[in-house]
Amino acid sequence: MENIIEFENVSFRYEADEEGKLLDLAVENINLGIEKGSFVAVLGHNGSGKSTLAKLTNAINVPESGRVLVNGLDSADEKNTDEIRRTVGMVFQNPDNQIVATIVEDDVAFGPENLGIEPQEIRRRVDEALKSVNMYDFRLSEPYKLSGGQKQRVAIAGVLAMQTQCIVLDEPTAMLDPSGRQEVISTIKRLNKELGITVVLVTHFMEEAVEADRVIVMDKGTVFADGTAREVFSQSEKLLAVGLDVPQATQLAKLLKAGGINISTDILNEKECIEALVSLLKE
Amino acid sequence: MARDITIGQYFPGKSLLHKMDPRVKIVLTLVFLVVIFLCKNFWAMGLMVAFLLGGVLISGVPFKMLLKSLKGILLIIFITAILNLFYATGGKVLLDLKFAQITDKGVYTAIFMAVRISCLIISSSLMTYTTTPTMLTDAIERLLSPLKVFKIQVNTLAMMMTLALRFIPTLIEEIDKIMNAQKARGADLESGNLIERAKALVPILVPLFVSSFRRAYELAFAMECRCYTGSNERTRMKQMKMSFLDFIFIFGIIVLLAGVILLNRFFVHLI
Numbered sequence A: 001m002e003n004i005i006e007f008e009n010v011s012f013r014y015e016a017d018e019e020g021k022l023l024d025l026a027v028e029n030i031n032l033g034i035e036k037g038s039f040v041a042v043l044g045h046n047g048s049g050k051s052t053l054a055k056l057t058n059a060i061n062v063p064e065s066g067r068v069l070v071n072g073l074d075s076a077d078e079k080n081t082d083e084i085r086r087t088v089g090m091v092f093q094n095p096d097n098q099i100v101a102t103i104v105e106d107d108v109a110f111g112p113e114n115l116g117i118e119p120q121e122i123r124r125r126v127d128e129a130l131k132s133v134n135m136y137d138f139r140l141s142e143p144y145k146l147s148g149g150q151k152q153r154v155a156i157a158g159v160l161a162m163q164t165q166c167i168v169l170d171e172p173t174a175m176l177d178p179s180g181r182q183e184v185i186s187t188i189k190r191l192n193k194e195l196g197i198t199v200v201l202v203t204h205f206m207e208e209a210v211e212a213d214r215v216i217v218m219d220k221g222t223v224f225a226d227g228t229a230r231e232v233f234s235q236s237e238k239l240l241a242v243g244l245d246v247p248q249a250t251q252l253a254k255l256l257k258a259g260g261i262n263i264s265t266d267i268l269n270e271k272e273c274i275e276a277l278v279s280l281l282k283e
Numbered sequence B: 001m002a003r004d005i006t007i008g009q010y011f012p013g014k015s016l017l018h019k020m021d022p023r024v025k026i027v028l029t030l031v032f033l034v035v036i037f038l039c040k041n042f043w044a045m046g047l048m049v050a051f052l053l054g055g056v057l058i059s060g061v062p063f064k065m066l067l068k069s070l071k072g073i074l075l076i077i078f079i080t081a082i083l084n085l086f087y088a089t090g091g092k093v094l095l096d097l098k099f100a101q102i103t104d105k106g107v108y109t110a111i112f113m114a115v116r117i118s119c120l121i122i123s124s125s126l127m128t129y130t131t132t133p134t135m136l137t138d139a140i141e142r143l144l145s146p147l148k149v150f151k152i153q154v155n156t157l158a159m160m161m162t163l164a165l166r167f168i169p170t171l172i173e174e175i176d177k178i179m180n181a182q183k184a185r186g187a188d189l190e191s192g193n194l195i196e197r198a199k200a201l202v203p204i205l206v207p208l209f210v211s212s213f214r215r216a217y218e219l220a221f222a223m224e225c226r227c228y229t230g231s232n233e234r235t236r237m238k239q240m241k242m243s244f245l246d247f248i249f250i251f252g253i254i255v256l257l258a259g260v261i262l263l264n265r266f267f268v269h270l271i
Helices: A050-056 A078-087 A104-114 A119-132 A148-160 A178-195 A229-233 A236-241 A248-258 A270-282 B022-038 B042-059 B063-071 B074-087 B104-129 B133-150 B154-184 B194-200 B202-225 B244-266
Strands: A003-012 A027-035 A039-043 A065-070 A088-091 A166-170 A198-203 A214-219 A222-227 B093-096 B101-103
Touching: A003 A050, A003 A198, A027 A050, A027 A198, A027 A222, A039 A050, A039 A178, A050 A166, A050 A198, A065 A078, A078 A088, A088 A148, A088 B202, A104 A119, A104 A148, A119 A148, A119 A178, A148 A166, A148 A178, A166 A178, A178 A198, A214 A229, A222 A229, A222 A236, A229 A236, A236 A248, A248 A270, B022 B042, B022 B104, B022 B133, B022 B244, B042 B104, B042 B244, B063 B074, B063 B104, B074 B101, B074 B104, B101 B104, B104 B133, B133 B154, B154 B202, B194 B202
Parallel strands: A039 A198, A039 A214, A088 A166, A166 A198
Antiparallel strands: A003 A027, A003 A065, A214 A222, B093 B101
């Protein structure tokens, strides 16, 4: 498969503070390719560079050295910025700070309006986008009356209406309650599976990362581990060393194994764990 | 707290007023505000009030909601009425107090002022209740678009208005949160004289400003991500077209204006 986003030896640092002291590199020598249509989770604790990585994908941050290519377009070239942002949409952590309009459907229309699309076409896209995140019934509501999970789905619809090929979500569930988190994650998964939209999910929740096709673990600005969820989470010692947990089900299996019970340790979620335990009990 | 603010509030509905072209609605509301101040006697005022009540009925906005918007300025209406009661000179003296006189002209002025301010608030609330804030700012943008000749960035102004309206409830929520947080730390916000209470607001305003700037920063990022540059030609999902309905309303206002002028001519001016 073709890569939609390509990182080539990318390093980036934030601007110096008031005293003019040079800050450390936020990300260093990143080489990555994000495959078209894939669902990638980026994990890491605070300050690991995962959000910086997200902001490099659509030219909010421009690399200090190296290149970021989106569909072959270099993000450092300002002429490409517009096209890159039409390709890669972004959803942020705080739903309140990314909703622009006072009515849900007007907010979803904001992106397409900026692109100069015909009114009837915007209407069609807005309705379609709201339906695909199950927020069509709320199209005339005021955003501040919605729950966190609903607001975040409106934000996702706002990106969908621009018909981007890739959505980057920077900790979209960090401020949500468990049910809101569930709404958002299942929406993302559905968009990936049904519409074939490439999803990059930056998160620090292991349970969310498990859902992805591929998990990238960041630590100190570099890629620490990269592989399928099963590959990455089976190395629990390594993850614990950089301050990350493994999913609870995996942890339980590990502990049972250590206690002398013959259970597979590449268990990822509760369902698999239950199945393994039930089959053990039957034996 | 958020419930008390009616500015920019919208009452969803499908009435004729909701369907009106927002540009026409704004202009007609402005004309109506002028008509309110043209009324010089009870006949003219009656016609104007009847017209306004008709508008309220057509809109389907519950009268209670409109009265709620009056609640906030009840004190202002009251003070204005009292002041006018004593301020007006001339006419028959009804009551002679040592320090002031109450004349029949004063009583009329007080009544007219109270009615005028109430109608002012109700009519402008009626406009905002039947128009979404987005439509309102879009309409203002289009009405102001001739100013582009003077190199005034009308679309940026309209965007600023939209964002301001959008963040009113968010910031009110934030103020509530900060107030509770400061109260939990022992801040005393309710007692003391005016100056002490104003001083007590400082620990609330400082965090509010800091967080507003952070919000603005994040919002700017989010808007850029959605291809907003501030300079590009934007299209609009909702188009504005004047329909037959709008001409009926324009005709209605013209009839009202003519009626008020005629009634002013034929009956005695009271103020």
